[in-house]
Amino acid sequence: MIADCSIDFLIQGVESFLKGGERASPKPDIRGEEPPDPPVDSLEELEERLKLNSNANKKEPVTTEQTKKATTPSAEIDVSKLDIRVGVIQKAWVHLEADKLFCEEIDIGEDEPRQIASGLRAHYNLEDLEGQRVLVLSNLKSRKLVNFPSHGMVMCASNDEGKVMFVEPPADAKIGERIVVDGFDGEPATENQVIKRKMLDAIFPDLKTNAAGIACYKGVPWSTSAGPVLPSLANADVA
Numbered sequence: 001m002i003a004d005c006s007i008d009f010l011i012q013g014v015e016s017f018l019k020g021g022e023r024a025s026p027k028p029d030i031r032g033e034e035p036p037d038p039p040v041d042s043l044e045e046l047e048e049r050l051k052l053n054s055n056a057n058k059k060e061p062v063t064t065e066q067t068k069k070a071t072t073p074s075a076e077i078d079v080s081k082l083d084i085r086v087g088v089i090q091k092a093w094v095h096l097e098a099d100k101l102f103c104e105e106i107d108i109g110e111d112e113p114r115q116i117a118s119g120l121r122a123h124y125n126l127e128d129l130e131g132q133r134v135l136v137l138s139n140l141k142s143r144k145l146v147n148f149p150s151h152g153m154v155m156c157a158s159n160d161e162g163k164v165m166f167v168e169p170p171a172d173a174k175i176g177e178r179i180v181v182d183g184f185d186g187e188p189a190t191e192n193q194v195i196k197r198k199m200l201d202a203i204f205p206d207l208k209t210n211a212a213g214i215a216c217y218k219g220v221p222w223s224t225s226a227g228p229v230l231p232s233l234a235n236a237d238v239a
Helices: 007-018 043-057 064-071 191-196 199-206
Strands: 084-094 102-107 114-118 133-137 143-145 148-150 156-158 164-166 207-209 215-217 220-224
Touching (some): 199 207
Antiparallel strands (some): 084 102, 084 133, 143 148, 207 215, 215 220
């Protein structure tokens, strides 16, 4: 089939060619499509030219693998996207509007301490908190917990019996240093990326303590420059 060419132009061109005259000049196509160039000398040549052009313009079918590559994130979501820092609670007080919350100021090596609210009143006494060394998930957006602006999360282990304990860094770990997990290297995500890509939903199910109570990601222990984190509850979830 001869597609998208003016029938009148073809008829006039063939008649002129058969009579030995000049080829008719084609009228401009309002869709911007151009006639074959260079000109053809027969209908058969025109059909062959159109067939070749049609084959050249055909797109290769999109494979399943290509689709996967197009939809796969540029970087895998794993524990390296979390920015977990060594910190120490400098100040703590009872939240005046919430029965379960403590309010804390925590030094994680920044210019000013982080203000964080933690639901730990059923598990710790207020006097236990000041001076307590902790691990803080720091690349979370600030959000209000019962009108208190909380910017981060104190990492704890919790078991099926409802017991909760801090995940603690070793004594010689430096304030502000980042927790690492062997085999999972990379820069932490931004606060917006953590939320938009729902990273916590993907990562938290694989944060657990082992039989020795050491916090792990997919069975690999969390570490600092001073060694692995201290034991907490055994075979517990971490969040």
